[in-house]
Amino acid sequence: MSRCVMLVAPLLGSAASLVLAGGASAQVETVPSLTVTAGGAYSSSPFLQPDSNGNSRSSGAASTQLDVRPSVNFSQGTDSATVSANYNRADYFSRYGSNSGYGVSASGRTEPNARTSLGVSVAFDSQILGGGAGFITPLTPPAALPGTISGSPSVIGGVTQGASPVVDGNAPAFTPVTVTPVNLIGVDGDVGLIGLRQRRNLLSAEANGSYRTDPRSTWNGGLNISRSSYPGVASTSPFVNNFNSYGGSLGYSRALTEISTVGFQVAASYVDYDNGFASQIYTPRATYSTSLSERLNLSLAAGAAISRQTGTQAGVTQDGRRRVTVSVNGSLCRTGERSNGCVTVSRTPTVTGFGGVRTQTDIGASFSYRFNPDLSGALSANYSRVGAVQGEVLFPVPAQDIIFTDASLQRRLGRRLSAVGSVSYRRGGGGIVGNNINDVTGRLGLSFSIGRFQ
Numbered sequence: 001m002s003r004c005v006m007l008v009a010p011l012l013g014s015a016a017s018l019v020l021a022g023g024a025s026a027q028v029e030t031v032p033s034l035t036v037t038a039g040g041a042y043s044s045s046p047f048l049q050p051d052s053n054g055n056s057r058s059s060g061a062a063s064t065q066l067d068v069r070p071s072v073n074f075s076q077g078t079d080s081a082t083v084s085a086n087y088n089r090a091d092y093f094s095r096y097g098s099n100s101g102y103g104v105s106a107s108g109r110t111e112p113n114a115r116t117s118l119g120v121s122v123a124f125d126s127q128i129l130g131g132g133a134g135f136i137t138p139l140t141p142p143a144a145l146p147g148t149i150s151g152s153p154s155v156i157g158g159v160t161q162g163a164s165p166v167v168d169g170n171a172p173a174f175t176p177v178t179v180t181p182v183n184l185i186g187v188d189g190d191v192g193l194i195g196l197r198q199r200r201n202l203l204s205a206e207a208n209g210s211y212r213t214d215p216r217s218t219w220n221g222g223l224n225i226s227r228s229s230y231p232g233v234a235s236t237s238p239f240v241n242n243f244n245s246y247g248g249s250l251g252y253s254r255a256l257t258e259i260s261t262v263g264f265q266v267a268a269s270y271v272d273y274d275n276g277f278a279s280q281i282y283t284p285r286a287t288y289s290t291s292l293s294e295r296l297n298l299s300l301a302a303g304a305a306i307s308r309q310t311g312t313q314a315g316v317t318q319d320g321r322r323r324v325t326v327s328v329n330g331s332l333c334r335t336g337e338r339s340n341g342c343v344t345v346s347r348t349p350t351v352t353g354f355g356g357v358r359t360q361t362d363i364g365a366s367f368s369y370r371f372n373p374d375l376s377g378a379l380s381a382n383y384s385r386v387g388a389v390q391g392e393v394l395f396p397v398p399a400q401d402i403i404f405t406d407a408s409l410q411r412r413l414g415r416r417l418s419a420v421g422s423v424s425y426r427r428g429g430g431g432i433v434g435n436n437i438n439d440v441t442g443r444l445g446l447s448f449s450i451g452r453f454q
Contacts, residue, residue: 037067039445073108081108101127130194214253240353277311341367374412403427
């Protein structure tokens with residue numbers, strides 16, 4: 001843990017200062033913010049674990065909840081940078097002790113000229129997989145962002161997931177939008193490990209850029225690296241293994257009309273496990289995005305996912321065969337003056353601490369609505385399924401399913417103070433969990449915000 005913090009600290013400073021280094025003569029605008037939420041909760045199965053006898057019905061417990069989220073945004077002309085952190089903690093009155101999660105990240109973007117955009121980001125995150133993230137404020141999903149170029153794939157759970165179709169915000173005349181969906185299942189990657197109450201530390205860094213060759217055409221690309229580690233697990237464990245991931249991508253998009261773009265993207269990643277196994281994943285895909293109306297936007301990416309596994313551990317050798325599956329990402333999002341909504345579908349290869357490539361399918365929907373200036377609410381639902389581990393492994397790993405639904409409300413009580421509440425339902429089954437495990441959680445608290453959120 002201390003080694004990760006020592007590594008990430010200088011990276012955070014570099015990312016925050018890199019994009020602001022070019023225009024020293026211009027004034028840097030600094031906007032700090034802080035949101036602190038505290039309250040209580042009751043969960044029927046906080047970690048989606050079977051009970052001590054292996055039964056699917058585990059015991060519930062009440063808890064205190066704390067969520068702290070500071071951030072600072074820097075802007076200078078066309079350059080911007082953000083440094084943020086988060087800390088959440090639940091202390092249970094019985095059975096479970098405590099559960100805490102924390103993270104820190106920095107990102108920056110600069111436009112050296114009208115044709116070029118460059119970005120960098122670094123992050124460290126430590127969470128118990130499937131332990132729930134406590135209060136998340138603000139509760140409403142993020143608003144639609146202007147068409148921005150994000151050429152490199154995202155790093156989720158230490159593996160390149162492949163970026164969604166990108167939209168060139170500098171393209172002529174039109175500005176389609178993309179909506180960043182919320183994390184509906186409360187866990188980034190490693191869905192197959194939910195139910196073990198296993199902590200994962202994820203340290204990641206990414207650099208990406210784009211170049212507009214003419215008014216209608218844009219090239220983009222990126223590189224990323226990450227380290228996923230699981231505290232308390234021996235380096236020789238045959239069950240859960242630490243790993244490094246290295247990835248890159250190259251893409252091209254061209255505006256067909258004032259509202260539509262087409263293109264392609266090729267992403268590749270190499271995953272190196274400490275136990276001797278290795279995975280390679282290649283994802284070539286065609287991309288398409290369009291504005292169906294002033295407020296409704298569609299993005300699609302479809303192609304193939306080619307994976308291969310090699311290496312030997314404890315006398316077991318991966319077969320080394322190439323496997324080809326369909327890879328699809330799609331989103332349909334609507335933005336309005338008082339509401340935002342998204343439906344997303346994804347089928348991509350993913351890796352896990354088990355040491356194998358798995359196909360993960362996600363279907364999700366989110367909707368937020370502001371009833372009046374003081375009252376807002378959000379609804380979300382998500383279904384995720386990770387397939388069985390491919391290839392020869394030390395022990396069979398079956399498919400696993402996770403269902404998550406959530407309803408939340410936020411009521412402003414004053415300039416900085418709000419009351420927040422949510423009810424969620426989760427269901428996990430298959431995989432290591434075996435029998436279906438159900439969790440119903442209710443949270444109620446007060447949120448204090450200063451800065452940009454006030």
